[in-house]
Amino acid sequence: MKMLNIKLPKGTRDFTNKEIIKRKFLINIIIKNFKLFGFSPLETSSIEKISILKKVYEKENHKMLFNVINSVDLGLKKNALIYDLTVPLVRHIKMNLSKTLLPFKRYQIQKVWRAEKPQNGRFREFYQCDADIIGQKSFWQELEIILLCDKIFKDLKLKIEIKFNSIKILKEVASYLGLENKFKKFSIILDKYPKRNEKQTLSSILKLGCKKEKIKIFKFFFTIKNTFKKNIKSLTKILNIKSISEIKNLKRLYKLSKKINLDSSKLTFSPTLARGINYYSGIIFEIFYKEEKLSLAGGGRYKKLINSFKLNDNLSGIGVSFGLDRIYNILYKNKILKRKTKDRLDTIMFINFGDKEAFYSTKLIKKLRTYGISAFLYPKKIKIKKQIKYALKRKLSIVFLLGKKEKKNKILKIKLLANKEEMIFKNIEEFINCSLKFNKIKKKT
Template structure:
């Protein structure tokens, strides 16, 4: 007996209903992207390895899916290297390409490669799948979509203000009221590292701090100690672990903590600018919240850092994130091009909307009218009506197999029921002679004989 086929862990098939719901999210986000002036681009699903490697930190590099070279890929590995059995040394010899880990680094490559054709500041959006060799769990997949918007070529903080508004608009349009847009600034993290005497360990410090809500204060301190951050410095962090209150109250506390750090004070100024603008402009349903422990572990953020939390009561990781990267294109040779961008986690957003029951019923609508097939003559007569219905915006179809000697009628009705088709049309000899159609409401069981124009009105 043949073995039942399967798919890799961390990937999924999507049935028609799920695809319709995903497309609803896609179209909502896309609409808002374009409302804010972003233009679409697409990049390949895989890049050259040297484009991706070293851009996400050590942890990110481990999660990049590598693609084996074509042909005899082991031919370039000499016997001594092969005998070492060191995958880190062998991989560059047998793999020159990798699946993209996110959309931001490929976008930076795109900007550098096409810089002479781009009008700066360049506002782009991109909605494509990415891949990460992560451990699959709820809301975390190995293949998933990102929906990104970025601006490059401007260091204006008004871009950050607009991204807060964009988040608010998208989640309001999706019915996700009560989301929290958490914000921090990398300069503040650098300032804190400076104050505690750990400037040379900024990445280790931020990676550990970013785990505070996952592993707790004591475990974070243990991880910092394991990275050779001095105990005296960790002790100075204590006010940070208990920082709470309003945005303005936290800012005032930070001014005391970072009074000796020019970098830290610059970060505070940037956060105050964004917060003051949002307070003036207002948000529809989201809340802007300062979170000084927010320290997304990616190496390229230099200014504002964003992370969006689902509404309270929904157990889910972040459903969006992003930040300012002042010189990301510099890694590809184009210096001094500032950028800022955000991302929407489609798959997690889907799970949150599903859990809260916020998907509109109409988005899963497919066929509205099914014509029962009584025979070839009746089928041809029905297809003329179906063509007219489709031209008038009604989703209609003909059951392909005809009824033979009274059989298959029940099968066709069951087909309509299982697909939740609200109406069926019966066309027999009598209907053909009178050019009428018997419309049956599958919910009530009522039947009505109508001409074509009345049929359209009844269905609509």
């Protein structure tokens, strides 16, 4: 028999009980806030027609798709695993346009797949966590998304910086540099700037065909220090744009965000922010924690994506995507997650003393469960020490010891594993009352 190679596919992983508890702490805070902001859940298929995916993404992303092939109906290259949650959202709306109430506010937390090179912290199978509003161009929606980010990171106790910019301003910059026809390449270079240095970035831009004297503008870009107001003033002066409505919008957004007092966020205008995804059309933003160069969330306003689905033209969208794995890592480093899972699991184990006592225990276990108390019998009569060792390893707090004597005298003996204390109860009701009072066991209903 050939030895099996027992491995997971590259870039995938399992989550154990411990990790799931910690991840849930994070996800629950995010979902709670999505709901507070009036978003409803949506869940879409994990597989989409490849014709749709290829239509929306740029060619260089096509090779990152995972094709899904079955031998029954020769679906060769017809379907692929989803690459993000935005395309499924827009596809869903297009398929259900008559039933969809606009503006449509949905959140979605699901696995997506990308055939990138797996790295430390970068997986091929991972969760995306998005909230989007479709069907309203109104300024209030951009404010809503910023308030949402602020509230989530407030609840996570992380101080963040929200860097923002706009595709419309970037286009003005490209036009000033004479690079309007190379906008995509230009924005890719800018997008890489935080991971490179100024020299590298400038040389790449010059190579695109930008005139040397105009490159001076980047001095201002790279050393942004003044207030937003001054910066936007300088920028409009250099670019010689009198007043594009987008600048008005950004000013207003900035002003109201200041007035409303963000709790955990610093809002910063960042003229080099570009975001790598091609479907943004208005404001773009990215969230950073302290000096870390990794962004924890990001998003923006888009309409191109929706155009490619031939949806009604006023169906613009704005969305934000949270990087669950990155946020998780920071919470973990800050020991915020450690505390959350310190509590012992509130399951009760009954020691197995043999068949008669085991059946007696099973009846009590059944009763405990109807009271919402989690309990189980150790499956086999082995040495009591070994059974208790198992309970300790599972981090349980209480074991029941119902041996021959206890069964005969109709008393209940328990052992608190934390301090080895033993206690006697007259009946199961007395135990339930007592345990609920001591808050050792939380009633789950």
